[in-house]
Amino acid sequence: MSPGTRIIEVRQNVLKQNDLLARALRRRFHDAGCFVISMVSSPGSGKTTLLEKTLTLLRPEYRGAALVGDLTTENDAVRLARSQAPVKQITTGTLCHLEAAMVQTAIEGWNVNDLDFLFIENVGNLVCPSSYDLGEDLRLVLMSVTEGEDKPLKYPTIFNSADVAVITKMDLAAAVEFDATAATHSIESVRPRMPILNVSAKSGAGMGAYLDFLRSRRAASLQALTHAGTARLI
Amino acid sequence: MHELSIAMSIVELAEKESERRGGLHITAVHLRLGLLAGVVKDALLSSFEMAREHTPLAGSRLVVEEIPGVVYCTACDARRPVRSSEWFCCSECGSIASEIVQGKELEVVSLEVQE
Numbered sequence: 001m002s003p004g005t006r007i008i009e010v011r012q013n014v015l016k017q018n019d020l021l022a023r024a025l026r027r028r029f030h031d032a033g034c035f036v037i038s039m040v041s042s043p044g045s046g047k048t049t050l051l052e053k054t055l056t057l058l059r060p061e062y063r064g065a066a067l068v069g070d071l072t073t074e075n076d077a078v079r080l081a082r083s084q085a086p087v088k089q090i091t092t093g094t095l096c097h098l099e100a101a102m103v104q105t106a107i108e109g110w111n112v113n114d115l116d117f118l119f120i121e122n123v124g125n126l127v128c129p130s131s132y133d134l135g136e137d138l139r140l141v142l143m144s145v146t147e148g149e150d151k152p153l154k155y156p157t158i159f160n161s162a163d164v165a166v167i168t169k170m171d172l173a174a175a176v177e178f179d180a181t182a183a184t185h186s187i188e189s190v191r192p193r194m195p196i197l198n199v200s201a202k203s204g205a206g207m208g209a210y211l212d213f214l215r216s217r218r219a220a221s222l223q224a225l226t227h228a229g230t231a232r233l234i
Numbered sequence: 235m236h237e238l239s240i241a242m243s244i245v246e247l248a249e250k251e252s253e254r255r256g257g258l259h260i261t262a263v264h265l266r267l268g269l270l271a272g273v274v275k276d277a278l279l280s281s282f283e284m285a286r287e288h289t290p291l292a293g294s295r296l297v298v299e300e301i302p303g304v305v306y307c308t309a310c311d312a313r314r315p316v317r318s319s320e321w322f323c324c325s326e327c328g329s330i331a332s333e334i335v336q337g338k339e340l341e342v343v344s345l346e347v348q349e
């Protein structure tokens with residue numbers, strides 16, 4: 001260090017702004033009783049197809065909505081609109097991930113009190129979204145059977161940051177000789193005891209258990225909030 | 235390649251700190267970067283060179299301190315370093331351990347300023 005130089009302590013998280021905003025969003029969603037699920041995966045692993053089915057199947061029982069992130073095009077929003085749920089596309093331009101501020105802007109004009117579930121489909125990318133909290137309650141990572149079973153080992157950070165893994169396109173498992181044991185082992189290596197669900201949005205196989213999982217997580221979250229609310233009152 | 239966004243956040247953070255303190259001549263930004271933060275050091279350094287342009291930090295350096303990953307191993311009931319960012323395993327007994335206790339740092343620790 002040259003003379004005349006001094007050190008000023010700062011100690012600040014670089015993503016502090018994003019984290020603060022995400023925390024405020026989470027509080028707002030909780031107060032509204034809206035359970036938020038973010039979906040991350042590589043491009044083409046079936047996020048939009050699974051989301052379209054999810055919104056359609058939840059529809060009679062719950063009010064769901066979705067935000068979908070992509071670099072360009074409104075194609076996903078158009079596809080998802082078929083589920084009749086409110087959908088908004090977030091086009092990120094050249095940005096490879098969503099940030100909390102984009103979620104905040106996207107939900108402007110929506111009354112979150114009217115929602116039971118909000119799904120946030122991140123940009124297809126297994127690297128960048130891992131660092132950004134979006135205010136979600138549950139981070140769902142998708143992996144299709146057509147990808148390598150070792151994908152979690154190649155992208156450990158995002159798998160480690162997720163709460164549940166969903167293996168998609170199970171209808172193709174036999175054709176691509178998908179090794180379920182190897183895939184489970186890979187996921188376990190980077191995130192032990194993470195729940196793993198196998199689904200085929202196309203055939204519907206596994207969708208029941210997957211939807212039950214979402215319902216039970218939402219119920220547990222609401223219950224925890226009720227308890228917390230009671231505790232606050234006392 | 236979110237390193238550019240991160241680099242821009244670092245520049246912004248330093249600029250705000252400078253404003254808050256009535257204007258500083260910042261010559262270096264010291265950052266703690268965890269092995270498991272999902273940020274590549276070399277990409278961050280070159281992104282910083284771009285992000286600092288046309289800002290008061292134009293001539294400054296980014297000094298990165300790399301923080302190793304540490305997990306809590308339930309089998310050993312102890313904190314253990316991880317061998318690599320691909321295997322969250324205990325370096326002693328080999329058990330799978332995913333509770334990260336260190337290595338996610340992405341923090342501006344200090345600023346070096348010229349009087």
